[in-house]
Amino acid sequence: MAPLHQRHDLYPVGEVRPNVVWSLRHEALFYLVFALSFLGRRRMPWLLALWCAAPVLLWAAGIQPGNEWAGFIFNRANALFGCGAVVGLLYQRYGLRCRVPAPVGWALVCAGSLGAFAARDWLGDLAVAVAAILVLVAGLVTANSEQRFARGWELVGNASYSIYLTHNIFLLVGVTAWVKMLGRGMFPVAVAVLGTAAVLAGILVHLYVEKPVIRAARRLLSRSAAAPMSGGWGEAVSRSDRV
Template identity: 25%
Template sequence: MAAILVVLHHATLIPQEARFLGYQPLHSFFFPGHMGVEFFFVLSGFIIMHAHADDLGRPERLGGYLWRRISRIFVPYWIVLAVLVPMYLLTGMGTADKRDWSYIAMSAFLVPQTSQPVLGVAWTLTHEVLFYAIFALCILSRRLLPIMMGVWISLILVNQYVWNLPFPGSFLLSLYNVLFILGIGCAWLLRRVTVPRAGLVLALGLAVVVTSWVLELSMQVRWDAQRFLFGASSVLIILGMAELERSGRLRVPSWLVLGGAASYGIYLVHAVVQSLILNATFRTAVGGMVPDWALFAALVVVPVAVGLAFHRVAEKPAIALFRALRPGHLAVWSRPRLLKGSA
C-alpha cells in the first residue's frame, strides 16, 4: 500500500512538467502520496532492528548482516541501472549529468550527492545506506545503539531548528533520518510489551494519515511538521498491525503478501515506466486525445504491473543467487519471525 501511495504521488507530480500536461491531474488529490516514503523509512528501521536485534554486540555477525543488506538494496537497484544508464547514454534522454561517468559511478554506489542519483527515486536509498552503516557499528558494540541514536536525533533537531549545515551535513542530519530511529523504537517496544488495544492504535494511525493528507492539500502544515505527522502515523500503524498479526487477529491475504514482497521492485521501476508512458503519449498526437483520468490510471496500473513482473523475473531470483554466493567465512545469519515477507 505504501508503494502504491508513492506511485500515486509520482503519477500526479511527473505529468505537471511543461512537456507533458503542464499541471497536476485530478486536482492534485494524490500528491500527498509521498507519505509512503516516510512509512518506508520507519518500516526499514523497524525491520532492521527486529531482524538483527540479536546480532547487536556480536561482531562475528557483521558479515552476514552486510551481505544481506547489500543483496536486498543494491542487487535489484543495479539491475534497473543496467537498463536505465544505456538509455541515457545511447538515446540522449535526460540531462547532461546523467551521461557523466563520475556521476553515474557515485549513483551506482549510492554515494550522497547534491543532486539526485541517475535513478531519481534512489535518493531515499542513500539515506537507507547511511542508516545501515550506522546500525552496523551497533552490531560491533551493543552499547553504541542508545548512544548513537540519541546523539544522532539530537544533532538532527539542532540542524533543523538551530543551525542549518550545508551539504553533506544537511544529508547526515536530515529530518528524514529521524524516521529510521522511530522504526527502531517500534521494534524495541514490541520486543518488550504487548501493545494494548492494537486495533484502536491502528485506527488512530490511519486517522492521522487522513488528517495529514487533508492538511497538506489545504497547505496548512509545514514541511517539518509533515515529517513528524507522517512518522507518527507510521509508528502507530506498524505497532497496531504487528501486534494484531502477532496475536493471530490479522490474516494477510496472499495477494497482499506478494504485493509487499514486490514493493521495493515497484518503487524502483515505477517512475521510469511513468516517464516512458508520458513520453510515448505526448510525442504523438495521442497526447491531446487521452482524458486525464485515463492517463492517470495508466500511470498507476502499468508501473505496478511492471514492478510485480520485475520482482518475479529479476529481483527475487537475483537476490537468491547473490545470497547463495556468500563467502563461507561469513557467519550463519538467523532472525526471529514476526512478519511475513522479505527483509
Template identity: 25%
Template sequence: MQDYSNTKIFYNLQCCRGIAAVMVLMAHANLMVDKQMFSGAFIIGWSGVDFFFILSGFIIYYINFKYAGKRNELKKYLSKRLIRVYPIYWLYTTAFLILNYLLIKFAGKGIINWISLDFMGILRSYLLYPTNIVKSEMPIIPVAWTLSFEIIFYIIFGVYILSNKKIFQLIVGIWMLFVALNFFKVIDVTQSPLLSTLCNAKNIEFIYGCVIAHLSLKNKISRNRSIGISVLLVGMILLAISWINEMNQCRYFPKMDSLNFGIPYSLIIYGLISLETYNPNNKIKNSLVFLGDASYSIYLMHYISIVILYVIFKRIMHNHYGVFVIITTVLTAAGCICYSWIEMPLLKTIRRYSKKQNTPVIVH
C-alpha cells in the same frame, strides 16, 4: 501477551509497505500528469517515504538487536543489507542508462536531466552517494535519493554490532543533536550533500522504527484489540490532518515531515503490530502482502517509467484522469512483474551462489 521474539514476518506491515509504494507512484503520477488533478491530493503520497524510513528502522533493529557487541556478525549483517539494496538497484539503473542512450541516439533527446552523466555522476549514482537535493540534483533513478539515507543508517547501525548498546545510544544521541542543530539553522550544511543527508530531520524516523522494534522485542506492545484499534485510529486521524494541512500548505510550525507524518505513521505501525494476525486463506491480504514484496521494484522503476508513459499517452489521450489511472495501474502491475521475473530470480541466484561459496547471506 504474545512473544514476538520468534516472529519472522509482520504481514500487516508488509501490506502497508505495498500501499506506501503505490502511494509514492500515485504522487509522482499526479504531479507529472496534472498537479491540479484531484486538487493535488495524491501528491502528498510522497509521505510514503516516511513510512518506509520508520519501517526500515524497525526491521533493522528487530532482526539484528541480538548482535550487539558481536563483531563477527558485522560481515553477515552488511552482506544481508547491501545485497538486498544494491544488485537490483544496479540492474534498474543500468537499464535506464541504456534506455537514455538509445533515446539520445534515435530520438535526439534523453530523459535523464537531473544529474550530470559524467563518470563521477554515474559513479555516485551507482554507489548511492548522496546528491545535492537542494540544487535539484538526484541519482539516475531519482527516487533513489532515499536509499542514500538507508545506507547511512545501515552504517551507523553497524556501530551497534561493533560495539555495544551504550556506545550506539551515545552515537545516535550525537547524531540527533546535529540533526536538531541543522533543523534550527544553527549550522549550515547545505553545501555538502553528505552532511545534508546525514543531518536531515528525516533520519529521526529511523529512530522511531528502532523504538517500536524495541518495544516489540520487550513485549511492551499491547495485544489488547481495543487498544490496538484505538492507536491505529489515532494514527490515521493524525495522518489525515497532516495530509490535508500539507495539501493546503497550512503549517503552524516549520515543515518537519518526521513530526507531521512520522508520528502518525509510527502510531499506525504500532497499532498494526498490536493487531497482527494472518489467515492464509484471505485472498485480499495475500494480494497486499505480495504487493508489499514487490514494493522495492515498484518504487525503483516507476519514476522514469511515468516520464516515458506520459509522453506516449498525452498524445493519444486528452483525459488526464484516464491517463493517471492507466499509468498507475500499468506501473503497479509492471512492478509486480519485475519483482517476480527479475528481482526474486536475481536474489535466488545470489543465495545459491553464496551457499556454494559457504557465505551466510540471508535476504529479508
C-alpha cells in the same frame, strides 16, 4: 557519467541517477551509525539517538547545514529512522493489546497516507513521517494471521525494493498519459489511482523480473561454489578409492 558512478559507489554527496538512489546511500549511513552504536565493544545508543534527533535540533535552532557533507550527515531523513526506532522500542517494551480486523487496518493505512498527503503543505517533511508511522501502527495492531491482509502486506514488503526502484518510471508514464487524456483536474484522484498503479506495477516487476533473476543468480552461485568442491574433494575421494 559522474551521477551514474555515484549511484554505483553510493557516494555520499552529489547528483545521482536515478534520483531515488539518494535514499540508498542514506540507508547505508544509517547502517554505519547503527553498527557504531551497537556492534562495538561498548554500546553507544546515544549516538544513534543523537543522529536521529540532530536535524530536528538544528531546525529548532534555525541552523542550516553549511555544505553538502553536513547536509548528508544531518539530513532530515534521519528523523524518519528515529520515528521507526521509537515505534519499535515502544512496541517492544509495552506491546499493543488492541487488535483490529483487517479492513480497519487497511482503512488506517489509506486514511493516514491520504491525510498526510493532503496536509503536506502544512506538515512538510513530517507528512512522510506521519504516514510511515501510521503504516507501522496498522501493521502492529492488525492480528498476524493467514488473512489476506497479512499475506498482502507480506507481498508488498517482499516487492518493496522493486517498487522503490521502478515507481518513478511508472508514475512519470502515468502522469503523462493522465494529463493528455484527462487534463490537469482531479488531482487527488490522480494521486490515488497512479500511486496504486505504480505499486501494482512494482509488484509485477518483483514477481516476473526480480524473483526469476534471484533464482538464476542463486543457481549460478551454487554451481560455482560446487565446482571447486567437485574438483578437489571429489577427485581426492576417487583417488583414494583407486588406491
